[in-house]
Amino acid sequence: MTKTPKINAAVLGLGGMGGTHVSALKASPYVDKIYGYEPDPGRRAQRARELGVIPMDLADIMRDPAIAMVDIASINEAHVPQAVMGLRAGKAVLCEKPMGTTMKEAEELIKVQQATGGFLQIGFELHYSKLYSMVKDWILAGAIGTPVNIQCRYYCCEFHRKDSWRSRSTGGFLIGEKLSHYLDLQRWWFSQPLESVYSLSSPKVVPYFSHRDNHQIMARFKGGGVATLNFIMYIAESYHEDPLQELLAKQSDDGHYLQYYVCGTKGAIETDVFRRRVRRWEFGESDTGFESKIVETHTFPKEEDQVWFHNTYGQNLRVIELIAKGLPPEVPAADAYETMKFCFAAEQSEDTGRVIAF
Template sequence: MIKAIRDEPGVDEIVALDIRPERVRQLRDELGVMATDSPAAVLDDPEVKLVFVTASNAAHAPLTLAALEAGKAVMCEKPIATTLADAERVVRAAEAKGAFLQIGFELRYSKLYTQVKNWIDQGLLGDVVNTQCNYICEEFHKKGSWRNRLETGGGMFGEKLSHYVDQPRWWVGSPVKDVFAVCAPNVVPYYEVHDNYHAVYRFANGAVSELTFVMYMAQTYQGDPLKDFVATQSRDGHELRYRIIGTRGAVETDVFNRRILRWEFGDAPERMISTLVEEATWTREEDSRHFHNEDGQNRDIVRRVLAGEPPATPARDALETMRLVFAAEQSADSGELVSV
């Protein structure tokens, strides 16, 4: 993040904050930035205009609230907080102050997904009625990680899957009415949060989104056609596919095979037909811009704050995604359909 924004016009200096002394030393030595373990050194400095909250999840709400209180513009990583009540508190605080607050849903900047949004906005898919996301990954956080515990990570949906809830909301463009989620027993025994879900969201306009997520040791499967890409997969996953189906066409995205396909539906004398009209790919070097374009997002946030522009997506919109995240956890735990 620091490397991405340090040379942006208008950025004179970056101060890094961490509570761990070894991390402060590392930030100072390896990146050559000012680094401190004192929040006051950041919050009380009037030259600091923008704060990026990139600490572990339980620290998001307290750090964001403190930065807003100190009059800073804030970018806060997803999830906004580890509870819905805290996420609401954060967004209300920003709104009460009229402050800049953008949440780190960088997939809304990623070319793979902005392409889908552009096609939808051009009407090429008609009305989006059904989206499906299949996400299979290995266990990616080791034993003892803060991510694996509910109180420090906030649950798998918020920590990992919030991106894949945020995107269908963005594409369908209608409020979600209700959520149903089920989980099987965990595969990864030291995860104190769920490691698998089938979740279904129903939107007010009738559209339906489905998200299937499961962690298992896919990386070691020798028949895996992607086994040569272990380095790419080792943190991100194994399979991440979307199908976005509209009344006039459909799109399929496949992150790890670097593929995006678009079909148009047509009418023929005997039945409906579909025609593949676009097929795109990209190189490994372009992965970050297509998949997780954090650099693009963070540069845009710097530019917006300097220009006095609002966030690309209001924090209240991100709060809706958080509402769905916690509703999915509630449904998975209770076995009940949850109205939103």
């Protein structure tokens, strides 16, 4: 019997997401020791105790050849500096999105990855979601013909709260921070290069945000497909911290929406997170005209939200296994970089009022 390969890993940033990353490392059969880093030594010791990991200074993590993986769940500004440090130190890196807070940073990271040839996967975990992979599988199977039009409506409550690092972040922050996942899906489903992006944002409503709170992003892909993403972060009534983590029944009809319509030449797909549902239509033509029929519907229970929706845990388990076995990333960093270009083009379009062509 072959022995299970085991690695030591270090989690950088021991906040909410750091806790999720630690739980996957703890559950993985491929992990031996888990270290944790926070810049403030007091918080580092406290969070390490709470999460059951070994506290360690960043320089020591980078210096220790026995630590094969760094798992970055720190605030966005730290992602690229820490990922660059990790790759240069010869470590495999799993880094939370966004891949940088500026285009320059994203470029720097992809260049370092290419120069070192190191393992780098960015946390676009929706590729591991049962809901969104079902859409991908249907598209690949030809169930909707050629995808031509993707519409996303995402409305939620303000759940970043006053005086948080998120509320204090400037620019088009929410595009990288939240919408990068959803622009990434549009790219994944079309499987075509982007041609152009145009985005608008109306004056903000949330008074304490240093950044915009709404985005209407439109994109054209090679082959003629178009996509929109319509985001508002203040309309829904209920506040349960991140509404996507806790999909309470009330939220499904108080202004929250997270829906996609993926239209193809032969059918369409709808995903609806707050109704925990995915449906598929088939198009046809009768003697009297064009017809559309719902042919498949799947729903999922609340207990399965994690695996059907964000599935960060499932992504992390898989990435740890890839690293321990010396395999390459399943969602390559070069692909995440294309999504970041999409995000920054939308920001640039909002800043300048121009269509950004690729």
